[in-house]
Amino acid sequence: MENERIKVLIGDDSATNGVRVAAKLRDNGITAYTRRKHSKAILDSILNDKPDVVLVDLTLPDADALMVMKQVKETFVSPPAFIVVSDVQNKFIERQVMENGASYFLSKPYDLESLSYIVKSVCRKPIPLNCTDTEIMVTDVIQKLGIPAHIKGYHYLRTAILSAIENSQLMECVTKQLYPCVAKKYATTSSRVERAIRHAIEIAWDRGNAEIINNFFGYTIDSYRGRPTNSEFIALVTDKIRLRLKNTSV
Numbered sequence: 676m677e678n679e680r681i682k683v684l685i686g687d688d689s690a691t692n693g694v695r696v697a698a699k700l701r702d703n704g705i706t707a708y709t710r711r712k713h714s715k716a717i718l719d720s721i722l723n724d725k726p727d728v729v730l731v732d733l734t735l736p737d738a739d740a741l742m743v744m745k746q747v748k749e750t751f752v753s754p755p756a757f758i759v760v761s762d763v764q765n766k767f768i769e770r771q772v773m774e775n776g777a778s779y780f781l782s783k784p785y786d787l788e789s790l791s792y793i794v795k796s797v798c799r800k801p802i803p804l805n806c807t808d809t810e811i812m813v814t815d816v817i818q819k820l821g822i823p824a825h826i827k828g829y830h831y832l833r834t835a836i837l838s839a840i841e842n843s844q845l846m847e848c849v850t851k852q853l854y855p856c857v858a859k860k861y862a863t864t865s866s867r868v869e870r871a872i873r874h875a876i877e878i879a880w881d882r883g884n885a886e887i888i889n890n891f892f893g894y895t896i897d898s899y900r901g902r903p904t905n906s907e908f909i910a911l912v913t914d915k916i917r918l919r920l921k922n923t924s925v
Contacts, residue, residue, distance in 0.1 A: 680704065680705060680706045681705045681706065681727050681728060681794060681795065681798045682705075682706045682707075682708075682724070682725070682726045682727050682728070683697075683700055683705055683706065683707040683708075683726055683727065683728045683729075683730060683794055684708060684709075684710060684717070684720050684721065684724065684726035684728070684729045684730070684755070685697050685707060685708065685709045685710070685730045685731075686709075686710055686711075686712055686716075686717040686729065686730065686731035686732065686735070687709060687710075687712045687730075687731075687732065688709040688710060688711050688712065689712070693709040693712075694709055695787075696730070696787065696790065697709050699787045699788075699790065699791070700790065700791060700794065703791035704808075705791060705794060705795075708724070712732065712735060712736065713735060713736060713737055714735050714737050714738040714742065714743050715737075717729070717731060717735075717743055718743060718746060718747070721747055721751075721754075721755060722750070725755075726755050727755055727756065727798050728755055728756045728757075728758060728778075728794050728797060728798050729743075729747075729755050729756070729757050729758070730758045730760065730790075730794075731743060731757065731758070731759060731760065732759075732760050732761070733759050733760065733761040733763075733768070733772065734761075740757065740759045740772070740777070741771070741772070741775045743757075744757055744775055744776045744777065745775070745776075748776055754776075756778040756779075756797040756798060757776065757777045757778055757779075758777070758778060758779045758781055758793060758794070758797060759772045759777045759779070759780055759781065760781045760782075760783060760785070761780065761781070761782055761783065762782075762783050763782070764782040768780075773825060777825075778797035778824055778825070779793055779796075779797050779824055779825050780825060781793065792810070792830070792833075793824070795810055795811055795814050796814050796818070796824045796829065796830070796833065797824045798814075809837060809840055809916065809920065810837065812916050812919060812920070813833055813836050813837055813840075813912070813916060814833060816891075816912055816915070816916065817829065817832060817833060817836075817912070819884075819887055819891075820879045820883055820884075820887065820888060820891065821878070821879040821882055821883020821884055821887070821888070822875045822876075822878060822879045822883070823878065826871070826874070826875055826878070827861075827867075827871045828871035828872050828873070828874050828875025828876075828878075829875055830861070831857050831861065831868045831871050831872050831875075832872045832875050832876075832908075832909070834857050834860060834861075835853055835854075835856075835857050835868075835872065835909050836909055836912050836913055836916070838853065838856050838857065839853060839909055839910075839913045840913050840916055840917060843913075846906070846909070846910055846913065849905065849906045849909070850865070850869070853909070854866075854868045854869055869905060872905045872908075872909075873905055876902055876903065876905065876908050877902060879902075880902040891915075892911065
C-alpha cells in the first residue's frame, strides 16, 4: 500500500539532478518527490508532506543543511532522517554533519543504484508485520540493534545478511565465500569487510540498546564471551529473517 512506502523529499527540483534521482528511487519502489533548492521550500514541504527521509545538499543558496536540520529538530517530535550530500569529501565536514543530526553523509558523485539502499537503511518508518521485503526487514533489524548507518560495516553487514538469505551455502565458509562476495560488490578486500563488520558489531554491543539486544539474541550467545562473532551474528539474523519470511507467507 502507498502509506507503507518510504517517502523521500529531494531538496532539488533540477532536471539534471533532483528529477533524475526521484525517478530512480521510484523505480525501486520508493515514493519520491522534488522541491526547490531553497531552505523555506524544503522546510515547508517537511511540515506539510511529512517525508520519512530528506535528501538535501550541504550548501543551499540561502542557508545550509545544518540550519535546516536544526529547525526541523526544534519543530518535530519525530523528525525525518536526513541524507546530506556534499561536493567535498572531508572527514571534518562529515563529522560536523553527523554530529548535527544527519543519518548519512553522501559525497558526490554517488551511485544512483546505491541510493535506494541508503534510503532504506536510514528510514525510521516502522515496517508492517506482514512485510515481505527482505531488504527492509534486514535493515530494520540491524538498525534496532544499534549499528549506525554511516559506517562501512553497516553496509557490508547488511549485504552479507542479504547474500546469506539468498544463498545459504555462503555461510558454510564465511571467510572464503561470504566475505569475498561482499568485497566484490564494494570493490574492497575480504579482510577489510571482516574488520568493518566486526567493528559494527562492537559498536552495537557497546552503544546499542541492551534490552533489544538481549531480547533478540537471548541465550544463543556465550554470555562469558560477550558479543557474538561475525559468523554467529550473521547466521542468527539470517535465520530469524528466514523464519519471519516463512511465517509471513503462510
